[in-house]
Amino acid sequence: MLHPDGELATARGAGRAGAVYVVSSFTNTPVEDVAKGASGPLWFQLYVQRDRAFTRDVVQRVAAAGCGALCVTVDSPTFGARNRQARAGYELRAGLTRPHLPPPSERPHGPDAGRGGLQLFPDWVEPALTWRDIGWIRSCSGVPVLLKGVLDPDDAERAVGEGISAVIVSNHGARNLDTLPATLDALPRVVERIAGRIPVLLDGGIRRGTDIVKALAMGATAVLIGRPYLYGLAVAGDAGVERVVAILRNELEMAMGLLGRTTIPSIDPSVLWDLPSGPLG
Numbered sequence: 406m407l408h409p410d411g412e413l414a415t416a417r418g419a420g421r422a423g424a425v426y427v428v429s430s431f432t433n434t435p436v437e438d439v440a441k442g443a444s445g446p447l448w449f450q451l452y453v454q455r456d457r458a459f460t461r462d463v464v465q466r467v468a469a470a471g472c473g474a475l476c477v478t479v480d481s482p483t484f485g486a487r488n489r490q491a492r493a494g495y496e497l498r499a500g501l502t503r504p505h506l507p508p509p510s511e512r513p514h515g516p517d518a519g520r521g522g523l524q525l526f527p528d529w530v531e532p533a534l535t536w537r538d539i540g541w542i543r544s545c546s547g548v549p550v551l552l553k554g555v556l557d558p559d560d561a562e563r564a565v566g567e568g569i570s571a572v573i574v575s576n577h578g579a580r581n582l583d584t585l586p587a588t589l590d591a592l593p594r595v596v597e598r599i600a601g602r603i604p605v606l607l608d609g610g611i612r613r614g615t616d617i618v619k620a621l622a623m624g625a626t627a628v629l630i631g632r633p634y635l636y637g638l639a640v641a642g643d644a645g646v647e648r649v650v651a652i653l654r655n656e657l658e659m660a661m662g663l664l665g666r667t668t669i670p671s672i673d674p675s676v677l678w679d680l681p682s683g684p685l686g
């Protein structure tokens with residue numbers, strides 16, 4: 406969509422920047438090719454398919470390619486009303502494929518279409534994902550499994566009990582369910598419930614180094630970025646991706662210096678300024 410080298414450029418830029426690259430299920434480049442050109446660690450973001458044999462093959466394939474972890478998206482049994490996306494009318498350019506999703510001709514078809522042509526459940530994603538499925542994925546992956554899309558502390562607690570390696574607090578870019586809380590608002594409750602037993606990552610809304618400070622201060626172990634690196638990729642390919650990460654790191658270090666914090670662990674809730682209660686609160 407944004408650069409001819411796509412995921413290959415992203416992997417190169419992320420590696421040079423010292424960042425983990427989470428390869429998307431929607432990538433147009435096979436994970437094996439991404440891994441060959443990568444100079445840093447790779448994870449893989451997984452949508453569980455209705456076709457479990459296909460899902461198992463993808464899981465084992467990405468592990469064999471060297472992806473060190475699976476980020477299983479658990480917040481999308483269906484999609485929301487993505488009006489801006491619908492208005493944009495984007496379609497995949499001719500000649501491009503999505504090698505980690507079933508081809509359209511092989512996707513199951515059911516009674517989900519209707520309602521004026523709208524599709525309630527996409528024909529390729531599992532709409533009834535359960536904890537049993539997550540256990541099955543862990544059993545056939547051989548790599549740590551993270552859950553992406555956790556907002557409810559009860560789900561976070563269950564994830565710990567199920568042997569999940571980390572949770573990612575995410576609202577899917579606020580593109581699915583309207584009026585969901587911002588990830589930063591949901592983060593403290595999840596952190597409190599997990600109580601340091603597994604890492605908590607935050608995904609979404611990171612645009613400045615000060616955003617990273619806030620997330621770390623509220624208990625996040627690390628943050629993920631999406632849109633910022635895409636802008637860098639569009640402008641300058643792998644160099645743009647590297648530059649975006651460098652800008653965020655530089656802004657983070659500036660903020661730490663101005664706050665008098667010399668290490669990441671020293672970024673705690675005391676750096677946050679709470680507004681007074683009342684008319685301005």
